[in-house]
Amino acid sequence: MLKLPIPALLLAVAITITAAFAGDTVRPGLENIEYSLAPAADLALVEAIGKPLLEGYDVEAALQDWFDGRLLHVQNQADAANAKWKEGLTKLQNLQRLPEAVWPAWPDADFKEVTNLKLSSYPKVKIQVVEWTVSKLKQYGLVFTPTDPAPEAGYPLLLYTHGAAFGIPNYFCGWLAELTSKGYVIIAPAMRGxxxxxxQFSINGRELTCxxxxxxxxxxxxxxxxxxxxAWKLPGVRKNEFAVVGHSFGAGVGLLAAARAGDRAKAVVSYDAWLVNPQRYYWDRMRRGANNWLxxxxxxxxxxxxxxxxxxxxxxxxxxRHLQCPLLLFMGGAYDGSVFHLSHADLCRELKRLEKKYTYVLVPNGDHNFVLREGSPPALFALQKQHDFLQKHYPPVSPTPVKPKGEKP
Incomplete structure (x- = not known):
């Protein structure tokens, strides 16, 4: 059994590095776009595209003209670029909504145990490294389980989805073990790539990467x-239900997982979710806003x-519209006005229109990674609200204590 290394001091990874390694190509015409002065015709088309893009309309023709204009611009064909951008302005009338998203079927899988890990502070929590296959890709993750026998109905299941794009935070495993000890089984995927x-540290002679x-x-x-x-195939786990706790990149993933799960998702706790409204992040890059999508x-x-x-x-x-469970949406208040906040405002408007159950909490003095800063006032403030929310909507179940040998029932 391996001891899980948790450094005494490891700074939380910053945020917008999420998705930094999702690809390293650049569409011709977008080279160094954030550092170059934007022509007026370029910005005029970007501004005109914004509202229909954010509302889910098909702006393909106008957007293609913007890209074509960008390519002409970097080729020093200024007049042709301006003409193309002005042409794009004429293609934003009588737009149709984009077809609804089509999601694939729910994928099945089975775990293969790789090894067990140990946290000395939590002797009654079993931590397994597991592997499974989805889309022909081998994935890795952690399963946290109380060592005490499960109650008759089984332990409730939490899906923890981490932030950034660098794997599960070592320093957060103690927090997950603490939550497990209250009476949950917790699964934590590292996620593809x-x-x-x-x-990282060596497991069975190698470092594991999805x-x-x-x-x-x-x-x-x-x-x-x-x-x-x-996880639903494991003994002692409640079947066909779960709740989500996620941060940043992982919170965005967790919200979509809950939407695809329908009534099987019982609650979602989201900390500063990334890409809540991708259209807004996309448009923000077009208009030379902060680089929150690398x-x-x-x-x-x-x-x-x-x-x-x-x-x-x-x-x-x-x-x-696919969400059927209550949501607790946190957002750090220290960077108000960012695309993160604007996207959450978009989400809250839509949830309100659809009469969904949600609570939006702006955390005083919280930066993007406040939940990872154990013991800080913003983290303590939010974690108490998380505790109350889960107690109400998806409470833990006390483990069945193991009776000492010889003790009569």
Whole structure:
């Protein structure tokens, strides 16, 4: 049994590095776009595209003209670029809504145990490293289980989806073990293209990394759903139900997993979810806003129609109708006005329109990674609200204590 290394001091990884490694190509015309002065005609078309793009309309023709204009611009054909951008302005009338997203079937899977890990502070929590296959890709993750026998109905199941794109945070495993000890089974996928741990160490002679590439909230949803399928086959686990606790990149994945799960998802706790409204992140990069989607230039390096479909598939704002469980949405208050906050405002408007159950909490002085800063006032503030929320909507179940040998029942 391996001892899980948790460094005494390891700074939380910053945020918008999420999706940094999802691809390294750049669509021609977008080279160094954030550092170059934007022509007026370029910005005029970007501004005009914004509202219909955010609302889910098919802006393919106008968007294609913007890309064509960008390519002409970097080729020093200024007049032709301006003409193309002005042409794009004429293609934003009588737009049709994009077709609804089509999601694949729920993937099945089975776990294979790789090894057991140990946290000395939590002797009554079993931690397994497991592998499984989804989409022909080998994935890795952790399963946290109380060592005490499960109650008759089984332990409730929590899906933990981590932030950034560097694997499961080692320093957060103690927090997960603590939550497990209250009476949950917790599963934590590393997700495709990522290492198992942010701070890797050798397991059975090698460091484990999930196959595939980071897909920015598309394939990662299948990673989660397949891990749920495998977890429901474990003894002592409640079947066909779960709740989500996620942060940043993982919170975005977890919200989409809950949407695809329908009534099997019982609750979601989301900390500063990333890409809640991909259209807004996309448009923010077009208008030279803050770079909160580092691989955007790579995402754009595909046909425009595929880009629009991909945005819609990844958008919980545009798929909020599928959510059937209560949501607790946290957002750090220290960076108010960012695309993170604007996207959550989009989501809250849609949830309110659909009469969904949700609570939105702006955490005083919280930065993007506040939940990872154990013992800080923002973390303590939010974790108490998380505790109350889970107690109400998806409470833990006390383990059945093991009676000492010789004790009569």
């Amino acid at each position: 990522e290492p198992l741990f942010q701070m 196959e595939g590439e980071i897909e920015n909230l598309e394939g990662e949803v299948d990673d989660c759903l397949s891990m749920l399928s495998a 691989s955007w230039e790579d995402f754009c390096n595909q046909p425009v129609a595929d880009q629009l479909r991909g945005l819609l598939t990844r958008s919980i704002v545009h798929n909020a």
